[in-house]
Amino acid sequence: MMEQSMSNPQKPKEFTGKHMLMVIGLFFGTIITVNLIMAYFATSSWTGLVVxxxxxxxxxxxxxxxxxxxxxxxxxxxxLDVGGDVLRYRLLDAKGAPVDATQAEAMLRRPSHERDDHMVTLLPDANGDFVVDHALASGAWDIEVQLTTSNDIPFVYRERFIVE
Incomplete structure (x- = not known):
């Protein structure tokens, strides 16, 4: 028995060029993966510029x-109510009555980029709300509604909302 163990001695494992290539590949692969993940989260969650x-x-x-x-x-x-393909904006005065205006202009912006930014006009509904049929892509949106009442009183409303 002694003879078998002596004739088949185990060689210590060598660190070869293939091992070094794998170490370098894992190192840079990890860095690149982390950078890609961080870039994804930065572009999908960036709040954008205000001015x-x-x-x-x-x-x-x-x-x-x-x-x-x-x-x-x-x-x-x-x-503001965003449901289905309808944007509904309600503005009530201090007494709880709808504010009288002929229309409201709404600027819709994406928080992370300008490519989808656009304006829509909301028209008065029978109950005093301002409504527009307008489909929005899913994701985060900022809206700025501007209207001027029949008494020339300006009013601006801003909100961020999520479309599922």
């Missing part, structure tokens, strides 16, 4: 702040 030029936007900050305060002081309550 194109922050310096120019900062010059009008106080004006926008005053307009927002004036709008809040009205006590109006807006709501």
């Amino acid at each position: 194109k030029n922050s310096y120019v936007a900062s010059q009008h900050y106080n004006e926008k702040l005053a307009a927002n305060r004036a709008q809040d002081a009205l006590g109006w309550s807006p709501s």
Whole structure:
């Protein structure tokens, strides 16, 4: 028995060029995979730019702040309903009555890119809501609804929503 174990000694495993190639391949494959995953999440979840030029936007900050305060002081309550292929916007005054306006313009934007950005016009419905039949692709959307009442009072509403 002793003879068999002596005649078949096990060689220590060598680290060859093939092993080094596999190590390098695994190393760079891991880095590339992680970068691709991070790039996917960055492009699918990026909230987007609010303004194109922050310096120019900062010059009008106080004006926008005053307009927002004036709008809040009205006590109006807006709501948005996106169901099926219908966008429904409701704006009630402080007494709970629908606000009188001839139309509302809505800018629909994707948070992550500009390719699907577009405007739609919402028209008044019989119950005072503003409605448009408009199919949206699934995913995240930002809407900015602007209307001017019959008394020339401007109102702006912004919301982010998800279409399933």
